[in-house]
Amino acid sequence: MEPNIFKSYRDWLEHEQMPKGKKAALTAAMALFSENGFDGTSTVQVAEEAGVSQATIFKYFHTKQDLLLAIVRPVMEHFFPAYRDEFFQGITACETLPEMVKFIVTDRYHFIKENQEAVKIIVMEMMTSEEMRQLFVKLISNKDFDFLSELMKNFARTGELRKDIDAAGIVRILAGQLMVYVIQSSYAPVLVHGEAQDLQIITEQIVRTIKK
The missing domain is CATH 1.10.10.60 (Homeodomain-like)
Incomplete structure (x- = not known):
């Protein structure tokens, strides 16, 4: 099962x-x-x-x-875990924007780490395959659960989010930072300082980007 x-x-x-x-x-x-x-x-x-x-x-x-x-569809479907109550429970438990970003970065990084082979394939294919990019868009726009709307609602309730940042922008920033870190870890380890330190740096960079 x-x-x-x-x-x-x-x-x-x-x-x-x-x-x-x-x-x-x-x-x-x-x-x-x-x-x-x-x-x-x-x-x-x-x-x-x-x-x-x-x-x-x-x-x-x-x-x-x-x-x-x-290979990639199951991983992409769960990278944005629309049906994982645990994920959104973790987000709603956060009171501030930095706490929320830290939770998401940590949670999704561990998911990426567990699926590193598949994620590497996704990253490489999204650079060259329009079909893969369309699949990505389709999955995060699932009609049965509005992931982007729920994500935006939680960020907005902190009162700390910049007004010119929308849900799609948040996803691009979060996913982009994590994907680049995975690539660095695999192909340029000299740029990696340590998991805990790097995740904190990523969190702080994202917060500076999206916070008022």
């Missing part, structure tokens, strides 16, 4: 009821896409890494793009 709270794609995949070949293909593809990029990885390589035939790959995924989406 799927865990109640999505924390890690690998854990989610482990609990999913699906054929072993499909699960092996997803695990192998995630490792290879994150290491070599989507365009730099062939389905032949995925099949070899997974220990299955290429025919098995196409049995479960009609195209390589479908394989990619099967």
